[in-house]
Every structure is written in structure tokens, then in C-alpha cells.
Amino acid sequence: MFGSFLALAGAVAALGCDLEQPSGQAGCTRAAVDALPMNAIQAIGTHNSYKAAISPKEIAILKSINPKTAASLDYAKPSLTAQLDAGARQLELDYVYDPQGGRYATPLGLKIAKDADEAPYDAAPMMAPGLKVMHVPDIDYRSVCATFVACLTEVRAWSRAHPDHLPLLIIMNLKDDNIPFPGAVPLLPFDARAMASIDAEIRSVFPEAGLITPDKVQGRAATLREAVATKGWPRLKAARGKVMFAMDEGPAKTDLYLGPSKSLKGRVMFVNVDETSPAAGYITLNEPVEQSDRIGKAVAAGLIVRTRADADTVEARANDRARQEAAFASGAQYVSTDYMTPDTRLGPYEAKLPGGGAGRLSPAFAKDSGAGRR
Numbered sequence: 156m157f158g159s160f161l162a163l164a165g166a167v168a169a170l171g172c173d174l175e176q177p178s179g180q181a182g183c184t185r186a187a188v189d190a191l192p193m194n195a196i197q198a199i200g201t202h203n204s205y206k207a208a209i210s211p212k213e214i215a216i217l218k219s220i221n222p223k224t225a226a227s228l229d230y231a232k233p234s235l236t237a238q239l240d241a242g243a244r245q246l247e248l249d250y251v252y253d254p255q256g257g258r259y260a261t262p263l264g265l266k267i268a269k270d271a272d273e274a275p276y277d278a279a280p281m282m283a284p285g286l287k288v289m290h291v292p293d294i295d296y297r298s299v300c301a302t303f304v305a306c307l308t309e310v311r312a313w314s315r316a317h318p319d320h321l322p323l324l325i326i327m328n329l330k331d332d333n334i335p336f337p338g339a340v341p342l343l344p345f346d347a348r349a350m351a352s353i354d355a356e357i358r359s360v361f362p363e364a365g366l367i368t369p370d371k372v373q374g375r376a377a378t379l380r381e382a383v384a385t386k387g388w389p390r391l392k393a394a395r396g397k398v399m400f401a402m403d404e405g406p407a408k409t410d411l412y413l414g415p416s417k418s419l420k421g422r423v424m425f426v427n428v429d430e431t432s433p434a435a436g437y438i439t440l441n442e443p444v445e446q447s448d449r450i451g452k453a454v455a456a457g458l459i460v461r462t463r464a465d466a467d468t469v470e471a472r473a474n475d476r477a478r479q480e481a482a483f484a485s486g487a488q489y490v491s492t493d494y495m496t497p498d499t500r501l502g503p504y505e506a507k508l509p510g511g512g513a514g515r516l517s518p519a520f521a522k523d524s525g526a527g528r529r
Contacts (some may be wrong), residue, residue, distance in 0.1 A: 163218050192390055202491045203249065204234070213274075285302055293338075327401070331345055380434065401424055444478060454485075
């Protein structure tokens with residue numbers, strides 16, 4: 156049944172059609188594209204989208220202590236606006252819990268390197284209560300937007316200026332693992348109150364009409380898992396200009412977020428859970444080579460999948476595109492990279508959506524009529 160639906164919806168345009176800005180040619184009209192379910196897309200995104208460069212003195216100190224770790228952290232991103240303008244339709248924001256404010260205002264790395272003059276650090280945004288966005292507190296703490304609300308406000312402004320954009324996916328890691336370094340600030344755990352604060356901060360920036368939430372996708376189905384396997388996701392016409400949030404964490408945090416009901420009723424975020432879970436709608440499968448079969452089955456089951464084209468600067472240093480080729484071929488809806496443009500210090504490596512544009516029909520939908528059934 157879905158095969159005939161795809162043909163009717165214009166899937167014959169398939170991989171050559173820019174789903175965000177259809178050409179208008181046969182099989183790539185706005186009407187045909189908008190009839191597709193939102194999980195039929197494939198778009199590129201960025202890993203650790205908030206990450207600014209570690210200062211020169213601090214990276215030099217880190218290299219002297221642990222060269223491998225230093226190498227894995229030696230990358231940076233432009234502003235979120237610049238990434239979205241370049242075609243990223245998935246972003247990643249990591250944050251720490253700071254309900255009182257000021258907890259992360261004096262990073263250890265800055266004090267050790269004593270390079271405030273060379274690489275100034277604006278601590279003012281860190282003083283107010285709320286979630287703070289950073290990679291590794293005290294070591295890799297500089298961000299293109301210091302607070303969660305500031306990051307979301309920037310995304311919201313871009314979204315309002317581009318109301319026809321494909322649905323944005325924002326995934327999040329909740330940082331509470333302490334680093335084993337003398338003098339490092341202890342991180343606060345994400346308890347139930349912290350989980351509630353995440354939803355509250357998102358809703359403080361995005362109106363309900365701008366969000367794709369678990370409740371909207373589940374509708375009257377008994378579970379979210381049942382909904383994505385049967386009723387399916389919103390059509391692109393309804394999903395354009397909207398944002399979907401997903402918690403990229405393991406069972407300890409997802410169980411806490413799900414609460415006693417073990418459901419996402421009333422919640423903003425989707426959660427990274429096993430494909431068989433009643434709360435399954437989104438899943439992170441970051442290894443497109445080793446997990447290719449699992450990615451294919453998850454997409455066929457109606458889940459939205461995020462995978463990675465590269466990691467820890469390894470592919471960039473070797474100019475190795477095998478992993479990204481596997482990622483795009485896997486059918487995952489969102490393929491994340493650290494290199495939408497090359498880092499010329501490392502070489503010519505970059506990852507771009509095959510065929511260009513902001514989004515294409517997922518290869519899984521082009522060849523598998525069972526994915527995303529109506």
C-alpha cells in the first residue's frame with residue numbers, strides 16, 4: 156500500500172528532489188513533496204553544534220597531558236544561524252544543570268591557562284539560573300551560545316525567518332558525569348525537577364504550534380510505538396517550520412523523564428529508547444557501518460533515526476568517506492557531521508547531502524515500500 160502512496164505522492168522524484176525547495180518539475184512539485192510523511196526525508200545535521208574552539212593555550216596544555224583527547228576535541232562550529240543557513244536540519248545541544256546560576260562561571264581551564272586576555276570568556280550569561288550549554292565543563296566549555304534558552308532563541312528566530320523549512324531535529328545530551336581532575340566543578344544530577352526544567356525552557360521559547368511533540372504524533376493510538384508503525388508521522392505540509400526535540404540518553408535518564416506512567420504524555424521531548432519500547436519514536440544509532448541492519452529495520456518500523464558520518468576527527472584526519480557513505484545509504488533521516496565544510500588544518504574532508512539541497516527522499520523510502528506506512 157505504501158508503495159502506491161509514494162508513487163502518488165511524487166516519490167518518483169526521489170533522491171534528485173530538494174524536499175525543502177521543490178523545483179516544480181514533474182515529480183518534484185510542492186504538493187507532491189508535502190504529501191510525504193516527515194520521516195521520509197533525509198537531511199544533514201551537525202554534531203555538538205554549539206561547540207566553540209578551545210583556546211590556544213588551553214588546547215596546548217591538554218595536548219601535553221593527553222594528546223589523544225586533545226585531538227578528539229580540536230574542532231569548532233560557527234553560529235547556529237550559520238549552520239542552519241548552510242543546510243543543517245539537525246542540531247545537537249548538550250547542557251548542564253544550574254538551577255541557582257553561577258556554577259560554571261569560572262572554568263578551571265581558564266584559570267590554569269591564565270589566557271583571559273588572549274581568549275576572553277564572557278561569564279555574564281553563566282550567572283543566571285538555567286541550563287548551560289557546553290561540551291566538557293572546565294575543559295571544553297566555550298560555546299557559540301552559552302545558555303540553552305539563548306540557543307533556542309537563535310533557532311526560533313531562524314525558523315520564523317524561514318517558515319517553510321523542513322522539520323528541525325534538536326537532540327540533546329544531559330551532562331552529569333564528573334571529570335576526574337582536581338578542582339573541577341561537581342556536576343549536578345538530572346533529577347525530576349531538572350527534567351521538568353528542560354521542558355519549561357523549551358516551552359519558554361517555542362509556542363505549542365511550533366513544536367512536534369510525542370502527543371501530537373501519538374494521537375489516539377495506544378502507544379507512540381504503535382502510532383509511528385501505523386498512523387505514521389505528520390506530512391511535510393504540517394511539519395514545515397516546526398522543531399522536534401529528542402533526548403539522546405540511556406535508560407537511567409529516559410526512565411526518569413518517562414516517569415511512573417512510562418509514557419511521554421505531556422512531554423516535549425522524544426527519547427532514545429529501544430525500538431520495541433512503547434515510547435519508541437526516535438532512536439540514536441551512531442555507527443552506520445556496524446549498525447546498518449538495525450538502522451534499516453528501525454526506519455522500516457517507522458522510527459526517526461539519527462546517525463553520524465564521522466566522529467572524533469578520525470575521518471577528517473584520514474579524509475575517509477566510507478563512514479559517511481554508509482550513513483547516507485542507511486536511510487537514517489538525519490546524518491550528523493562535524494564537517495559541513497572542511498577544516499583546512501586537517502585536510503579536504505567534508506560531508507554534504509548527496510545531490511545537494513536541504514533534504515532529499517530517504518534512500519530507504521525510495522527502495523522500501525514498507526517504511527513509514529500510512
